Amino acid sequence: MVTNGDRLRGGGADVTALDVDAARVALIAENLQRLSRTARLCVGDARDPATFWDGVPFERILVDAPCSSTGVIRRHPDIKLLRRPGDVPAFAAMQLAILRAAVTMLSPGGRMLYSTCSVLREENERVVAALIAAEPSMRPVALPAPWRVPGAIEQAPGVQLLPSGAAGTDGFYYACVEKATTGS
Ligand SMILES: C[S@@+](CC[C@H](N)C(=O)[O-])C[C@H]1O[C@@H](n2cnc3c(N)ncnc32)[C@H](O)[C@@H]1O
Secondary structure, eight states: EEEOOHHHHHOOOOOOOOOOOEEEEEEEEHHHTTTOOOOOOEEEOOTTTTTTTTSSSSSEEEEEEEOOOOOGTTTHHHHHHHTTTTTTHHHHHHHHHHHHHHHHHEEEEEEEEEEOOOOOOOGGGGHHHHHHHHHEEEEOOOOOOGGGGTOEETTTTHHHHHHHHTTTSSSSSEEEEEEEEEOO
């Protein structure tokens, strides 16, 4: 989550990084130190901004959401054994709740990138469609050319990468949404 996007574009930004898992936040701290970068680190539930947010809106938010991880099964085959039928709807509900909470922290005109390592529509474009239906202030943003890597499949408003794709990536989905500058 980024405030002061002008500095981001020019190099440097006020970054807040959040995870519900303290061990993951410790890893972020290690990576920041290694890369000589700084960020405000928070352990908290993204669905509950009151527990970690100081009320200053973010100009940019990346929601790299918890998901079924179906896009990385080739590297983690145990996922096929561990997933249960109810997991995907539960992930979709959590993803939507996280996105809706993030909308409250986004500044007018601010943009949010949603990503998952899932190949399932239920967790990807359907979650974004549900967000736009639930939050009239939000609209999809077309992804510019550099985001359209070889083999990427259009799944409006985002892009789906498959593990079998030309770019040789894991399965991954990303979509961008923007908050209206006024009104609704
Ligand atoms: C796809 S991973 C993000 C990985 C991260 N971008 C990285 O590079 O390490 C999803 C993360 O969401 C975290 N998470 C799950 N539920 C959460 C919640 N309610 N609030 C905040 N973080 C949550 C998980 O602990 C996990 O680290």
